[in-house]
Amino acid sequence: MDENGGRHDSGLGNRLVAAAVFVVAAAYTVTGRGYTASFGDVLGPSVFPTMVGIPAMLLSGLIALFPGGRTSWPARHRLFRQTVAVVILVAYAYLLQPLGFPIATGLLIGSVAWLMGGPPLGSVLLGALAAPALYLLFDRVLGLPLDLLGRWFG
Amino acid sequence: METLTLLGQGFAVALTPLNLTLLLIGCFVGTLIGAMPGLGPVNGVAILIPLTFAFGFEPVSSLILLSAVYYGCMYGGRISSILLNIPGDEPAVMTTLDGFPMARRGQASEALAISGVASFIGATVATIGLTLFAPLLARAAIHFGPADYFALYLMAFATIGGLSGIDPRKTLLSALVGLMIATVGLDPSTGIPRFTFGSFHLYDGIEPIVALIGLFAISEVLLLLEKSLAEVKDGLRVKTRLPDFRVIAATLWTTARGSVIGFVAGILPGAGASLGSVMSYSLEKQLKDRDGSFGTGDPRGVAAPEAGNNAASGGALIPMLSLGVPGSGTTAVMLAMLISLNVQPGPLLFERQPELVWGLVASLYLANVMLLILNIPLIGIFTRLLMIPTWSLMPLVVAISFVGVYSISNSTFDLKVMIAFGLLGYLFRKLDISLVPLVLGLLLGIDMENNLRRALSISAGDYSILIESPISIALYALTALLLSVSTYLALRDRRRDRERAGNAAAGSGTP
Numbered sequence: 001m002d003e004n005g006g007r008h009d010s011g012l013g014n015r016l017v018a019a020a021v022f023v024v025a026a027a028y029t030v031t032g033r034g035y036t037a038s039f040g041d042v043l044g045p046s047v048f049p050t051m052v053g054i055p056a057m058l059l060s061g062l063i064a065l066f067p068g069g070r071t072s073w074p075a076r077h078r079l080f081r082q083t084v085a086v087v088i089l090v091a092y093a094y095l096l097q098p099l100g101f102p103i104a105t106g107l108l109i110g111s112v113a114w115l116m117g118g119p120p121l122g123s124v125l126l127g128a129l130a131a132p133a134l135y136l137l138f139d140r141v142l143g144l145p146l147d148l149l150g151r152w153f154g
Numbered sequence: 155m156e157t158l159t160l161l162g163q164g165f166a167v168a169l170t171p172l173n174l175t176l177l178l179i180g181c182f183v184g185t186l187i188g189a190m191p192g193l194g195p196v197n198g199v200a201i202l203i204p205l206t207f208a209f210g211f212e213p214v215s216s217l218i219l220l221s222a223v224y225y226g227c228m229y230g231g232r233i234s235s236i237l238l239n240i241p242g243d244e245p246a247v248m249t250t251l252d253g254f255p256m257a258r259r260g261q262a263s264e265a266l267a268i269s270g271v272a273s274f275i276g277a278t279v280a281t282i283g284l285t286l287f288a289p290l291l292a293r294a295a296i297h298f299g300p301a302d303y304f305a306l307y308l309m310a311f312a313t314i315g316g317l318s319g320i321d322p323r324k325t326l327l328s329a330l331v332g333l334m335i336a337t338v339g340l341d342p343s344t345g346i347p348r349f350t351f352g353s354f355h356l357y358d359g360i361e362p363i364v365a366l367i368g369l370f371a372i373s374e375v376l377l378l379l380e381k382s383l384a385e386v387k388d389g390l391r392v393k394t395r396l397p398d399f400r401v402i403a404a405t406l407w408t409t410a411r412g413s414v415i416g417f418v419a420g421i422l423p424g425a426g427a428s429l430g431s432v433m434s435y436s437l438e439k440q441l442k443d444r445d446g447s448f449g450t451g452d453p454r455g456v457a458a459p460e461a462g463n464n465a466a467s468g469g470a471l472i473p474m475l476s477l478g479v480p481g482s483g484t485t486a487v488m489l490a491m492l493i494s495l496n497v498q499p500g501p502l503l504f505e506r507q508p509e510l511v512w513g514l515v516a517s518l519y520l521a522n523v524m525l526l527i528l529n530i531p532l533i534g535i536f537t538r539l540l541m542i543p544t545w546s547l548m549p550l551v552v553a554i555s556f557v558g559v560y561s562i563s564n565s566t567f568d569l570k571v572m573i574a575f576g577l578l579g580y581l582f583r584k585l586d587i588s589l590v591p592l593v594l595g596l597l598l599g600i601d602m603e604n605n606l607r608r609a610l611s612i613s614a615g616d617y618s619i620l621i622e623s624p625i626s627i628a629l630y631a632l633t634a635l636l637l638s639v640s641t642y643l644a645l646r647d648r649r650r651d652r653e654r655a656g657n658a659a660a661g662s663g664t665p
Contacts, residue, residue: 021331037341043607134554138208143208
């Protein structure tokens with residue numbers, strides 16, 4: 001257990017991420033080798049990706065086999081909190097245009113504040129006050145066009 | 155002499171009412187961001203970039219605003235280090251060692267004043283150095299050919315994590331991942347789409363700023379969420395009283411030494427401010443710590459790292475401006491901004507847009523004076539702002555990040571890219587993989603490839619052109635030298651850690 005209640009692995013995190021990078025780098029190299037152009041410069045579009053992809057495969061393979069360092073993973077309830085946060089962020093990306101900026105942003109701010117341990121009423125108030133304020137600041141004062149009502153209400 | 159004339163013209167640019175106002179705002183906002191625990195300069199500058207686009211200023215004004223934020227963050231970072239024992243960013247870690255003990259002894263005003271003065275002197279020394287050396291380096295760099303630039307970029311990647319003592323494989327891998335991401339999009343010389351998976355959103359490649367905000371700001375939120383929320387901030391109340399000036403005066407030599415060391419550390423590729431503060435602190439400790447007072451609230455232990463980190467952040471601007479190769483995370487972010495403003499840093503920048511370079515340098519001098527004023531008499535304002543709880547601050551940071559990214563292209567696709575980079579940044583940070591090489595790769599990848607292809611077009615495909623010019627040979631030699639020094643340091647650190655672990659184990663049996 002570390003100070004955050006998480007647990008240290010014995011290099012498994014390093015192995016997994018390095019293996020994932022290896023797979024991506026391998027796919028990248030194979031795809032990169034396939035690019036050809038009958039015109040343009042001597043080198044063509046495939047040499048540089050190969051020059052990058054092969055060392056990336058070597059290094060990630062090396063780390064996957066001989067991981068350096070251990071990772072402390074968050075405790076389960078905190079991992080859950082992080083997952084919820086990612087869901088909120090992705091939901092915002094999908095709901096911004098349908099809901100319009102003030103409503104979507106108010107929900108975003110309120111829910112993230114609550115997730116970070118804010119008191120429920122305080123979080124709601126923060127979202128309800130900050131989102132319109134940001135809208136006024138960016139859309140009206142700074143001239144960044146933002147949707148007021150969105151597709152569903154507009 | 156010529157430099158002075160140019161600097162004079164720079165002051166003419168910096169002293170326009172708009173730029174002065176931006177400078178003041180930047181200094182204030184920067185100190186604020188730096189003082190907030192968990193929000194360092196990289197985050198601060200990254201989040202503000204899209205917003206400065208939205209203002210539609212001239213590039214020089216945007217650059218002045220963000221540089222003021224950058225310098226301000228370096229000043230502000232010390233406030234939370236000293237009062238809360240929470241460093242705002244990496245370089246501020248060293249300041250907590252003696253700053254927090256001083257504050258606990260009731261010398262918070264002195265610690266803040268010492269660090270303010272040390273920051274001022276360090277940053278001023280670095281700005282003078284920038285004035286003197288950046289044009290020289292730019293003049294030398296004008297002779298760089300494509301093959302030399304390729305060698306330079308290689309040096310930047312090979313040495314970026316160099317002196318940090320972290321697993322060098324991870325740093326290199328991070329740079330390579332950045333280069334991989336940089337090749338996404340239409341190939342600049344043939345127009346063939348690469349790694350776009352048929353999505354036209356990716357034809358222009360990944361917008362670096364979108365990636366940066368995700369990598370730094372979003373990953374920061376995820377990291378915060380796994381820390382204990384009940385974490386009590388036992389902030390120390392500071393009585394606004396005048397600090398004892400004799401204590402400050404006693405640290406001036408320390409500050410001077412720290413400034414010079416920090417400046418040199420800042421110029422080194424890939425080192426940046428963290429190395430500056432670490433080196434100044436450890437050197438001062440080795441030189442002057444006769445009674446073992448370092449670490450228990452020695453004023454010199456506050457002055458040395460603060461002078462070092464501010465001098466290093468100024469020094470880091472030299473390779474960024476004159477070579478286009480940033481030396482630290484924040485200067486990498488600033489490079490991203492310049493590229494987005496269609497300003498290509500490098501030797502030609504000094505010839506083609508002297509008003510931009512010298513306007514920036516002049517405003518850095520002014521920023522230092524403003525920051526000293528903001529940070530000594532007005533320190534009370536900032537200490538009160540530290541009481542803002544994280545739960546109300548971070549959601550706003552998230553919302554502003556989203557607005558900024560959305561404003562770049564008005565497409566929600568960029569928001570998703572940003573979230574993806576946030577996850578990537580979180581994973582990499584969990585594994586101690588530095589994000590700075592990734593950012594460098596992402597920013598310099600296209601240029602690196604273009605230079606390679608240009609060089610080989612000149613030689614009609616003969617690879618020996620890469621090691622033909624004396625400049626590239628010198629750069630490869632320097633790369634080899636820096637790599638061997640960093641390997642030596644990494645091995646030494648590892649041995650030392652092992653010895654310390656051994657001693658601790660042996661010592662714990664006999665208390």
